[in-house]
Amino acid sequence: MVVGVVGLGLIGGSAAKAFKVAGHTIYAYDINENVTGFARLEGVVDAELSADNICLCDILLLTATPKASAEYLEKNSASIASKTLVMDFCGTKNVICSLGFALSKKYGFTFVGGHPMAGLQFSGYKYSKPTLFNGASFILVPPVHDDIALLDRVKQALMPLGFKKFVVTTADFHDKMIAYTSQMCHVVSNAFIKSPSAKQHKGYSAGSFRDFTRVSRLNEGMWTELFLENKEHLLAELDLLINSLAEYRDAIVADDADTLRGLLRDGRIAKEEAE
Numbered sequence: 001m002v003v004g005v006v007g008l009g010l011i012g013g014s015a016a017k018a019f020k021v022a023g024h025t026i027y028a029y030d031i032n033e034n035v036t037g038f039a040r041l042e043g044v045v046d047a048e049l050s051a052d053n054i055c056l057c058d059i060l061l062l063t064a065t066p067k068a069s070a071e072y073l074e075k076n077s078a079s080i081a082s083k084t085l086v087m088d089f090c091g092t093k094n095v096i097c098s099l100g101f102a103l104s105k106k107y108g109f110t111f112v113g114g115h116p117m118a119g120l121q122f123s124g125y126k127y128s129k130p131t132l133f134n135g136a137s138f139i140l141v142p143p144v145h146d147d148i149a150l151l152d153r154v155k156q157a158l159m160p161l162g163f164k165k166f167v168v169t170t171a172d173f174h175d176k177m178i179a180y181t182s183q184m185c186h187v188v189s190n191a192f193i194k195s196p197s198a199k200q201h202k203g204y205s206a207g208s209f210r211d212f213t214r215v216s217r218l219n220e221g222m223w224t225e226l227f228l229e230n231k232e233h234l235l236a237e238l239d240l241l242i243n244s245l246a247e248y249r250d251a252i253v254a255d256d257a258d259t260l261r262g263l264l265r266d267g268r269i270a271k272e273e274a275e
Contacts, residue, residue, distance in 0.1 A: 001157075002027065004049045004057035004084075006072050007064030008035045010120060011089050013044075013128025015061055015161060020044050021130045022160035027053055031068070035125050055081045059157050062088040065225050066096050073103060082108040085157055089114055091178065091226045093141050093171035101143050112154055113141030113171060115178070116163070123219040134162035141171050179233035186223055187238065189216040 003019045005012045008030040016026050016039065029049040030036045039045040047053065054060070054076055062069035069088050073096075080086065086109055088096045097113040104111035118136035120127055138158065142150055145168060155166060169177075193216040201209060227234055251260040 001025070001058045002056050004028070004054060004060040005045075006030075006049065006060070006062045006069065008032075008039055008045075008125045008128075009063065010123050010125070010128050010132070011116065012061065012063030013039070013125040014130065014132035015063060015089070016044050017128060017130035018133065018161045024160070027057060029072075030125075031064075039125065051076060051079050054079050055084075057081070057084050060084050060086045062086070062090065062096070064090075065222050066090040066092055066229055067225055070096055070099050073100060077103040077107045077109075080107060080109045084109045085153065086111045087114045087154070087157075089116055091115065091182070091222075092230045093174045095229060097141050097171040104143070110150070110153075111143065112150070113174075114154075115139040115141075115174065116161070121214050121217045123222070131162070135164045136162075137165040137167055138163040139174055140166055140168045141174055142168065145170075175230050176233045179230055180237050183223075183227060183230060183234050184237050184241065186215050186218055187227070187234070188241070189213055190218060192216065 001019075001024045003016070003024050003026050005016045005026060005028040008016065008028055012028070012030075016028055020026050020043070026045045027047050027049040028036055028039060028045040030039075036045060036048055040048075049057075057080075060080065062073060064072065066088075069090055073086070073088075086100065086104065088100060090096050090113075093113045093115065097111075100111035100113065116133050116136055116138050118133045120132075138161075140151065140154060142154075144150070151166070151168065189212060193213050198213075248260065248263055250256075251263060
């Protein structure tokens with residue numbers, strides 16, 4: 001199988017490595033030619049993905065940012081073969097899926113939106129690894145939700161990546177949930193670490209600090225794009241959190257132990273119900 005990968009960062013690099021370990025041929029493109037060259041020297045990439053060989057791909061993975069993936073797809077759609085299964089691995093789905101579905105209908109290839117629920121606090125090809133997706137969930141946004149044959153095709157195509165669970169949803173519901181489960185975590189962690197106390201934490205911190213601040217080390221360019229593209233859903237979650245934090249603050253200011261205890265109890269119960 002010939003696999004095309006657009007974007008050799010953490011996600012694209014890990015996908016390329018996993019498919020290569022499984023014995024497949026990898027064509028890849030990255031805006032940084034040095035990254036593509038290094039991946040070729042490593043033996044992960046067999047050739048640079050180009051307008052001349054993109055038609056040979058059985059699978060084409062768009063693993064760059066949503067904007068870069070959309071630009072690449074618009075530029076190269078006419079060269080993609082009808083046999084090719086095109087999937088994006090972007091962090092938001094509304095924009096890229098709308099474009100992908102339209103272009104696939106126009107040019108005859110198959111497009112499915114996707115999002116692997118895996119990652120690290122580090123970015124870039126040098127941190128990629130073939131086992132990154134092992135046991136992870138993969139979110140699917142197909143053009144038609146009851147196309148069982150297409151869903152099976154996707155699962156078979158992605159088998160080398162080792163996903164444990166596939167979740168089928170719509171682009172909008174994906175973006176709503178990701179605003180809470182992923183984007184909010186990055187916003188809050190990134191804001192939390194800015195306290196002057198953070199520079200004095202050594203000897204005073206344990207697992208809770210380490211876990212809570214892990215994703216504060218982020219790629220600011222990529223996350224800025226993701227946050228703004230999904231601003232409606234993210235702002236809704238931010239407003240909920242800000243209002244909730246104000247309740248805790250008010251209770252502490254007023255030495256209102258009963259209210260504070262109730263807020264903490266409600267949070268504990270909410271966690272139990274979410275598990």
